[in-house]
Amino acid sequence: MGWPYLYMKPFEWIPGLNLGIEMIDSEHRHLFELYNRAVFANDERFERDELFQDLMDYAHKHFTDEEQLMESAGYPDLEPHKSLHRSFVRRVESLRSSPDWQVLDFFHEWLFRHIMAEDTKIKRFLDSRK
Protein backbone atom coordinates (compact mmCIF):
# COMPACT_ATOMS: atom_id res chain seq x y z
CA MET A 1 0.00 0.00 0.00
CA GLY A 2 2.73 2.47 -0.68
CA TRP A 3 6.47 2.78 -0.94
CA PRO A 4 7.40 3.99 2.59
CA TYR A 5 6.51 0.54 3.89
CA LEU A 6 8.42 -1.50 1.38
CA TYR A 7 11.55 -1.73 3.49
CA MET A 8 9.64 -3.19 6.40
CA LYS A 9 8.91 -6.82 7.05
CA PRO A 10 5.44 -8.08 7.94
CA PHE A 11 4.78 -8.17 11.66
CA GLU A 12 5.13 -11.63 13.07
CA TRP A 13 3.12 -12.69 16.05
CA ILE A 14 5.33 -13.80 18.91
CA PRO A 15 4.22 -15.95 21.86
CA GLY A 16 5.20 -13.19 24.33
CA LEU A 17 2.20 -11.20 23.12
CA ASN A 18 -0.29 -13.89 24.08
CA LEU A 19 -2.52 -13.09 27.02
CA GLY A 20 -3.28 -16.78 27.35
CA ILE A 21 -6.96 -16.33 26.48
CA GLU A 22 -7.38 -17.91 23.06
CA MET A 23 -10.29 -15.76 21.89
CA ILE A 24 -8.47 -12.51 22.68
CA ASP A 25 -5.19 -13.79 21.28
CA SER A 26 -6.75 -14.87 18.01
CA GLU A 27 -8.43 -11.45 17.68
CA HIS A 28 -5.05 -9.78 18.20
CA ARG A 29 -3.42 -12.06 15.63
CA HIS A 30 -6.21 -11.14 13.24
CA LEU A 31 -5.31 -7.46 13.61
CA PHE A 32 -1.68 -8.24 12.81
CA GLU A 33 -2.83 -10.10 9.69
CA LEU A 34 -5.03 -7.20 8.70
CA TYR A 35 -2.11 -4.82 9.02
CA ASN A 36 0.22 -7.08 7.05
CA ARG A 37 -2.38 -7.49 4.33
CA ALA A 38 -2.96 -3.74 4.10
CA VAL A 39 0.74 -2.95 3.89
CA PHE A 40 2.14 -5.88 1.96
CA ALA A 41 -0.63 -7.16 -0.30
CA ASN A 42 -0.27 -5.94 -3.82
CA ASP A 43 -2.38 -2.91 -4.55
CA GLU A 44 -4.95 -4.60 -6.78
CA ARG A 45 -5.99 -6.92 -3.98
CA PHE A 46 -6.15 -4.30 -1.28
CA GLU A 47 -9.47 -2.59 -0.67
CA ARG A 48 -9.44 0.47 1.52
CA ASP A 49 -13.18 0.28 2.33
CA GLU A 50 -12.72 -3.33 3.31
CA LEU A 51 -9.95 -2.35 5.73
CA PHE A 52 -12.17 0.22 7.44
CA GLN A 53 -15.00 -2.27 7.66
CA ASP A 54 -12.67 -4.89 9.14
CA LEU A 55 -11.29 -2.40 11.66
CA MET A 56 -14.74 -1.38 12.83
CA ASP A 57 -15.87 -5.03 13.06
CA TYR A 58 -12.71 -5.77 15.01
CA ALA A 59 -13.29 -2.87 17.35
CA HIS A 60 -16.86 -3.84 18.06
CA LYS A 61 -16.22 -7.52 18.77
CA HIS A 62 -12.72 -7.45 20.19
CA PHE A 63 -13.05 -4.48 22.55
CA THR A 64 -16.21 -5.97 24.02
CA ASP A 65 -14.43 -9.30 24.60
CA GLU A 66 -11.32 -7.69 26.06
CA GLU A 67 -13.29 -5.36 28.33
CA GLN A 68 -15.32 -8.29 29.64
CA LEU A 69 -12.11 -10.15 30.40
CA MET A 70 -10.66 -7.16 32.27
CA GLU A 71 -13.88 -6.61 34.17
CA SER A 72 -14.26 -10.21 35.27
CA ALA A 73 -10.58 -10.37 36.28
CA GLY A 74 -10.86 -7.16 38.33
CA TYR A 75 -8.23 -5.40 36.22
CA PRO A 76 -7.44 -2.12 38.04
CA ASP A 77 -6.95 0.04 34.94
CA LEU A 78 -10.17 -0.96 33.24
CA GLU A 79 -11.53 2.57 32.77
CA PRO A 80 -8.39 4.14 31.24
CA HIS A 81 -8.05 1.09 28.99
CA LYS A 82 -11.67 1.41 27.87
CA SER A 83 -11.11 5.02 27.00
CA LEU A 84 -8.16 4.01 24.78
CA HIS A 85 -10.55 1.67 22.95
CA ARG A 86 -13.07 4.49 22.49
CA SER A 87 -10.35 6.71 21.11
CA PHE A 88 -9.40 3.98 18.59
CA VAL A 89 -12.96 4.01 17.23
CA ARG A 90 -13.04 7.80 17.01
CA ARG A 91 -9.65 7.90 15.34
CA VAL A 92 -10.55 5.27 12.72
CA GLU A 93 -13.72 7.19 11.92
CA SER A 94 -11.80 10.43 11.59
CA LEU A 95 -9.30 8.79 9.21
CA ARG A 96 -11.88 7.70 6.63
CA SER A 97 -11.01 10.49 4.26
CA SER A 98 -7.31 10.73 5.18
CA PRO A 99 -4.47 9.65 2.93
CA ASP A 100 -3.41 5.99 3.08
CA TRP A 101 -0.12 6.74 4.84
CA GLN A 102 -1.92 8.37 7.76
CA VAL A 103 -4.24 5.40 8.12
CA LEU A 104 -1.30 3.00 8.14
CA ASP A 105 0.73 5.14 10.53
CA PHE A 106 -2.11 5.07 13.01
CA PHE A 107 -2.58 1.33 12.51
CA HIS A 108 1.14 0.72 13.01
CA GLU A 109 1.18 2.84 16.15
CA TRP A 110 -1.82 0.99 17.54
CA LEU A 111 -0.04 -2.34 17.20
CA PHE A 112 2.97 -1.01 19.11
CA ARG A 113 1.37 1.27 21.64
CA HIS A 114 -1.76 -0.65 22.34
CA ILE A 115 -1.42 -4.37 21.64
CA MET A 116 2.26 -4.65 22.50
CA ALA A 117 2.35 -2.15 25.36
CA GLU A 118 -1.13 -1.78 26.92
CA ASP A 119 -2.64 -5.21 26.32
CA THR A 120 0.41 -7.04 27.64
CA LYS A 121 -0.18 -5.26 30.96
CA ILE A 122 -3.36 -7.30 31.24
CA LYS A 123 -1.28 -10.45 30.91
CA ARG A 124 1.12 -9.27 33.61
CA PHE A 125 -1.84 -8.59 35.87
CA LEU A 126 -3.36 -12.03 35.19
CA ASP A 127 0.01 -13.69 35.79
CA SER A 128 0.49 -11.83 39.05
CA ARG A 129 -2.64 -13.44 40.45
CA LYS A 130 -1.54 -17.00 39.76
Ligand SMILES: [Fe+2]
Ligand atom coordinates in the same frame (compact mmCIF):
# COMPACT_ATOMS: atom_id res chain seq x y z
FE1 LIG B 1 -7.00 -3.32 24.49
